[in-house]
Amino acid sequence: MNAPKKLNIPIRKSVLALAPYNAPREGRARKLRLDFNENTVGCSPKVLRALSRITAAQMAIYPEYQETTRRLARFFRVRPAQMHLTNGIDDALHLIADTFLESGDSVLIAEPTFDMYRFFAELAGARVTALRYDDEMRFPVDAAIQILRRPSEIAPRVLYIATPNNPTGTVVPQKDLRRILNAAARTLVLIDEAYFDFSGETILPWIRRYPNLLVARTFSKSSGLAALRIGCLFGNPEILAVMRGACTPYPVNTAALVAAEAAVADKRFARSYTREVLKSRALLEKGLQQFGARIYPSGANFVLADFGPRAHRLAKSLERKGILIRERKDFPREGFVRISAGTRADTRKLLRAMKGIL
Ligand SMILES: Cc1ncc(COP(=O)(O)O)c(C=O)c1O
Incomplete structure (x- = not known):
């Protein structure tokens, strides 16, 4: 990022050094959005009803977290002290950086992965050691363990792992996670x-x-609450107590609290949407393979596909037809697209459009 010429106050070096993040574009609302792994049908109607019951008095007071934390903790089967509500996972990443990272510290990630790990670490002035997922899109466990075993002055402060990983969709096996945590x-x-x-x-x-x-x-994906920004961070009570000390007093708004409680109460909605997505993902995987794309095993609501030289034209042509998918440029070569699985009707619409293009 370049410093604006007319600004004569200093800007943090870490901000000027940031690479731009390609956040979702504007104007997506009326399109078939298969580019950011959102829920494509919307949240549970019971969530909307709960939101409509919020009173003017509730709006006027700063949010209180104790009751919602207690109810959500029961849902997640943890103690309230083992849970901290955040303004989406993005906010949790920010809070981790604010609590644990000094300028010059190192953090460890394996790319391609969710861009915000690098973003918040670099914003804090940390150095990012980036391993690579292998050709099968498996997390590089042995290389990560070697780095974790470095002497304490140079060991990474934080290791970030998404499982299932975005954009690969691949899951890190629990036996590997155990080895990592032990190291x-x-x-x-x-x-x-x-x-x-x-x-x-x-x-x-x-x-x-x-x-x-x-x-x-997060409640952004299967629960369909991406607009309200709410997530949860779980950990042992001591570590969370330290993090609360570095946190803004009201990171989550009252509407998000009400919505999250209503979302966990509607188990039937959550189950039926998840089942629909899994059927839709199977349809998508089969369809993509029929078009000759290489796909990778996905545990998420999206599939990573390698279309080689056809990828760019495919994404652009779909966009002209009102269907958004995400081209990923963070691979050693071009050709990778990530496509979200919504309902089976969404996937059928996508595959029909692809047939016309390919
Ligand atoms: C792996 C991963 N973590 C976190 C997020 C963001 O979650 P939230 O909406 O809760 O900030 C995303 C969104 O795409 C993601 O892919």
Whole structure:
């Protein structure tokens, strides 16, 4: 980022050094949005009803977190002290950086992965050591363990892992996560389970065993609450108490609290949407293979596909037809697209449009 010429106040070096992040574009609302792994049908009607019951008096007071934390903790089967509400996982990443990273510290990631790990670490002035997912899109476990075993002065402060990973969709096996956590004596390990509802694999109960483990979840994906910005960070009570000390007083608004409570109460909606997405993902995988794309095993609500030289034209032509998919440029070569699985009707519409193009 270049400093504006007319500004005569200093800007932090870490801000000027940031690479731009390609956030979702504007004007997506009326299109078939298969580019940012959102829920494509919207949240549960019970969430909308709960939101409509918010009173003027509730709006006028600063949010209170105790009751919602207690109810959500019961849903997630943790103690309230093992849970912290955040303004989406993005906010949790910001809070991790604010609490644990000094300028010059190092953090460890494996790319391609969710861009915000690098973004918040670099914003804090940390150095990012980036390993690579292999050709099968597997997390590089052995290389990560070697780095975690470095002497404490040069060990990474934080290791970020998304499982299922975005954009690869691949899941890091639990036996590998156990090896990583056993090797991470001096490193905080964030396991980002944003797509847990679609993989069904979690290590959330491990927060009782590993004092430097944090697990993140979000209501942005299967619950369809991306607009309200709410997520949860889980960890042992001591670490969360320290983090609360570095946190803004009201990171989550009252509407988001009400919506999250209503979302967890409507188990039927969550189950039926997740089932629909899994059927839709199977349809999508089959369709993509029929077009000759290489796909990777996905535990999430999206599929990574390698279309080689056809990828760019495909994405652009779909966009002209009102269907958004995401081209990923962070691979050693071009050709990769990430496509979200919404309902089966969404996937059928996409595959029909692809047939016309390819
Ligand atoms: C792995 C991963 N973590 C976190 C997020 C963002 O979650 P939130 O909307 O809760 O900030 C995303 C969104 O795409 C993601 O892919």
